[in-house]
Amino acid sequence: MTDVRPFLKNYDGPPVRLMEVCGTHTAAISKNGIARMLSPAIRLISGPGCPVCVTVTAYIDRLVELSLRPGTVVLTFGDLMRVPGGRMSLNDAKAAGGNVRMVYSPMDALRLAESDPKNTYVFAAVGFETTSAVYAALLEDAESERIGNLKLLTSLKIMPPVIDWVCRNQGGVDGFIAPGHVSVITGCKIYQPLAERYGIPFVVAGFEGGQLLDAIYALVKLRGRPRVMNLYPSAVRENGNEEARRAIRRYFEPCAAAWRGMGTIPGSGLMLRKEYSRFDAGSAGLDEDCNFSPGCLCAKVLTGAISPADCPRFGRLCTPQTPQGACMVSQEGSCYNYYISGRGSK
Numbered sequence: 001m002t003d004v005r006p007f008l009k010n011y012d013g014p015p016v017r018l019m020e021v022c023g024t025h026t027a028a029i030s031k032n033g034i035a036r037m038l039s040p041a042i043r044l045i046s047g048p049g050c051p052v053c054v055t056v057t058a059y060i061d062r063l064v065e066l067s068l069r070p071g072t073v074v075l076t077f078g079d080l081m082r083v084p085g086g087r088m089s090l091n092d093a094k095a096a097g098g099n100v101r102m103v104y105s106p107m108d109a110l111r112l113a114e115s116d117p118k119n120t121y122v123f124a125a126v127g128f129e130t131t132s133a134v135y136a137a138l139l140e141d142a143e144s145e146r147i148g149n150l151k152l153l154t155s156l157k158i159m160p161p162v163i164d165w166v167c168r169n170q171g172g173v174d175g176f177i178a179p180g181h182v183s184v185i186t187g188c189k190i191y192q193p194l195a196e197r198y199g200i201p202f203v204v205a206g207f208e209g210g211q212l213l214d215a216i217y218a219l220v221k222l223r224g225r226p227r228v229m230n231l232y233p234s235a236v237r238e239n240g241n242e243e244a245r246r247a248i249r250r251y252f253e254p255c256a257a258a259w260r261g262m263g264t265i266p267g268s269g270l271m272l273r274k275e276y277s278r279f280d281a282g283s284a285g286l287d288e289d290c291n292f293s294p295g296c297l298c299a300k301v302l303t304g305a306i307s308p309a310d311c312p313r314f315g316r317l318c319t320p321q322t323p324q325g326a327c328m329v330s331q332e333g334s335c336y337n338y339y340i341s342g343r344g345s346k
Contacts, residue, residue, distance in 0.1 A: 004217035011039040011220060017172055018042065018219050019304055021163060022179035023050030023332025024207060030341035032209035034216070042220060045304040046334035048162050048259060049179055051127045051155075052079045053302055053326040053333050056258045056289035059126075059155045060085030062282060066122050066153065067098030073116075074100045075109050076124035079330040082323060086290050106131075106138045113142075113150040122281040125152040129185045129248070132156050132270055136247035139279055151281040154271060157257055160190055161268035167198045169262075170303045175219035177212070178204040180232050185248075187240030188230045195226040206232045251276055258287035260326065261299025293318075298325035301334055308338040315339060 020026055026046045029035060035044055048054050064085055067074040074090065081090045081102060094100040099119075103109065106123060113121040125135050135152060142150050159182050167173065178191055183204045191202040201222035205215035215231055222229070230236055248270070257269025264287055272280045289299075296318070297311040308314050308327065318324040320336055327335035337343070 004213050005037055008038050008042060008213065008217060008220070011041055013041065013220075014223070015041050016043070016174045016220055016223055017045060018175045018177060018216060019045050019047045019166070019173045020177040021047040021049040021159065022177070022181065023053070023330065024181060025177055025179065025205065025212065026050070026334050026337050027332055028207045028209070028212060030337035030343055032212065033341070034209065034212055035343055037213065038216070042216065044216075045173070045307070046301070047166060047304055048262070048302045049128070049159070050327070050330050050332040050334070051131070051157065052083060052330040053298065054157065054259045055080075055083065055126055055155050055326065056260050056287060057084070057086045058258070058286040058288035059153070060089065061087065062153060062286055063090055063122075063124055064088055064093040064098065066281060067093045067100045068096070071119050072099065073112070073119050073121050074098070074124065075103050075112065075121055076100065077104075077126075078102050079332075080124055080126060082329045083326045084293065086288070106134055107141070109138065109150055110141055110145065110147060113147050114145065117149055120149050120151060122151050122153050125154045125156060128157050128159055128179070128182050130181045132248050132252060133185055133241070133244035136244075136251045139251050139276065140247065142279070151279050152272065152283070153281040154283040155257075155286070156252065156270040157259070158254065158268050158270065159186070160194060161265050162259060162262065163194055164197075165262055165265050165268075166303060167194065167200075170305060173200065173304065174223055175201045175203070177215050177219070178202045180204060180206055180236065183232065183236045183240065185241050185244050187238050188228055188236055189238050191228045195228050199224065199226050201225055201227045201229065204228075204230045204232045204236050206235070258289065260289055261302045293324040296325040298327040298335070301327050308335040311335070
């Protein structure tokens with residue numbers, strides 16, 4: 001296998017801006033020190049692929065409201081607990097008497113709801129195509145086991161429409177490291193229309209340091225060519241996982257969705273189909289977004305308009321211990337990963 005590191009370190013061609021969309025890729029790039037292995041002419045920018053980070057404050061506010069409602073228990077992953085809403089976070093709500101529990105898997109919700117039929121359990125269903133398949137499996141089990149006190153508050157997103165938004169509105173991206181986990185479900189050919197529309201390459205990558213370097217090398221070499229390359233063939237197929245996609249289609253249908261910093265993007269989300277509305281905890285209309293902390297620039301960071309280090313609060317007022325926005329809260333957030341790796345520190 002060719003060692004691509006000398007080429008990437010010594011590259012002196014035209015400047016190249018590459019966006020990793022996936023939050024797990026952002027974390028892996030920081031963990032492996034990838035940015036320090038590249039020529040200054042190759043710039044990596046983080047995109048809107050952290051599901052917690054792109055969730056708008058109205059969604060957090062609804063979770064807070066539900067947690068304070070008698071007879072309702074909100075279940076969520078840990079990262080979402082600290083994300084500021086318009087007034088407070090779920091951690092704040094819990095301190096104020098709200099019934100909020102952290103879980104490690106959506107399937108934990110089944111056992112909790114089954115063991116406590118007097119309360120309604122609401123799972124904070126945040127994520128992209130990957131976790132949408134898990135939520136479909138959760139609903140299938142809830143149906144088969146006749147668990148009627150489990151509901152979802154959904155903030156589910158679809159990846160291609162937001163990549164299209166970035167290309168149309170932000171621009172300046174010469175290639176994309178396509179998300180590995182999402183591509184396992186969707187397949188890699190879904191990026192071909194975007195590649196052709198904007199004349200840029202997409203490379204599906206794994207999460208090891210060498211895999212990411214190979215992807216960056218391929219994107220630099222393919223600059224200006226509308227190609228899709230799959231460098232993660234052990235997990236990703238051209239058409240993805242049809243069984244998982246079929247399960248998603250059974251329970252969910254496309255809808256407009258609100259994204260932090262980008263407004264409402266048509267066809268970029270998933271909502272429960274009408275025949276499964278009994279599982280919905282009130283997900284419609286959650287599109288308002290506001291800064292809990294004035295001066296937080298998460299919205300610009302998410303679209304690649306600025307680097308985390310360009311935010312005047314980064315590393316000063318805003319740290320993982322004192323996060324001012326979602327990008328510093330989530331372990332997939334670009335601000336969090338820039339901070340813990342020292343990347344872009346001033």
